[in-house]
Amino acid sequence: DAGITQSPRHKVTETGTPVTLRCHQTENHRYMYWYRQDPGHGLRLIHYSYGVKDTDKGEVSDGYSVSRSKTEDFLLTLESATSSQTSVYFCAIRQDREGSPLHFGNGTRLTVT
Amino acid sequence: AQKVTQAQTEISVVEKEDVTLDCVYETRDTTYYLFWYKQPPSGELVFLIRRNSFDEQNEISGRYSWNFQKSTSSFNFTITASQVVDSAVYFCALSEAQYGGSQGNLIFGKGTKLSVKP
Numbered sequence: 001d002a003g004i005t006q007s008p009r010h011k012v013t014e015t016g017t018p019v020t021l022r023c024h025q026t027e028n029h030r031y032m033y034w035y036r037q038d039p040g041h042g043l044r045l046i047h048y049s050y051g052v053k054d055t056d057k058g059e060v061s062d063g064y065s066v067s068r069s070k071t072e073d074f075l076l077t078l079e080s081a082t083s084s085q086t087s088v089y090f091c092a093i094r095q096d097r098e099g100s101p102l103h104f105g106n107g108t109r110l111t112v113t
Numbered sequence: 114a115q116k117v118t119q120a121q122t123e124i125s126v127v128e129k130e131d132v133t134l135d136c137v138y139e140t141r142d143t144t145y146y147l148f149w150y151k152q153p154p155s156g157e158l159v160f161l162i163r164r165n166s167f168d169e170q171n172e173i174s175g176r177y178s179w180n181f182q183k184s185t186s187s188f189n190f191t192i193t194a195s196q197v198v199d200s201a202v203y204f205c206a207l208s209e210a211q212y213g214g215s216q217g218n219l220i221f222g223k224g225t226k227l228s229v230k231p
Contacts, residue, residue, distance in 0.1 A: 031216070031217065033218070033219075035221075040223065041223060042204060042221045042222055042223035042224050043158075043204065043219075043221040044221075045218055045219075045220075048216065048218060050216055056216070058218065088156070090158065092158075094217065098146075098210065098217060099146040099163060099165055099208065099217070100217070101148055101160045101163050102160070102219055103160060104157065104158040106156065106157050107156055107157070107158075
């Protein structure tokens with residue numbers, strides 16, 4: 001198994017509160033990703049990182065920010081959670097080799113009430 | 114722009130039937146990569162296979178086989194003699210050349226839910 005851990009695994013929060021999800025890897029991979037999975041939409045890229053302090057937006061980045069201060073950790077923050085951000089969030093890592101597959105964490109189920 | 118279409122939202126088969134999951138992609142790059150992932154009911158995403166755009170050979174792994182056809186922009190997945198354990202959501206995904214600006218990000222189809230009944 002790829003060494004990737006997401007925390008927490010489940011979280012319930014109220015609208016308007018900030019939330020931070022953590023992704024931790026032990027593989028020393030350069031690339032890290034945050035996706036969200038929603039019924040009828042598949043997996044959509046939120047943000048990704050191609051190195052420490054190097055991040056960029058994905059398809060559905062509004063309302064989210066990320067930070068990567070260390071190779072092993074990639075944080076996803078919802079500044080002010082909304083009900084539309086209720087979703088399952090997956091972190092993924094990838095080797096720095098063209099065409100390498102993504103390897104995913106087990107996901108975080110976030111419910112915003 | 115990249116796009117992956119999995120037109121089959123749900124498929125239901127009886128055990129031992131063969132089943133094909135369709136995947137059609139769009140890209141303007143000549144170098145790209147195609148992937149299949151499996152998401153069983155437990156929720157994790159499992160990588161199954163990767164093909165690059167220069168290799169159109171079909172691949173077989175046990176009961177699984179993949180048919181890549183550039184002429185029709187398709188990368189279909191067949192399960193032979195399906196089993197209950199094959200029940201899952203299957204995702205097809207595409208990435209373009211890493212150093213062409215895409216950073217190797219994967220674009221996923223919406224997935225096909227396969228139910229295999231005993």
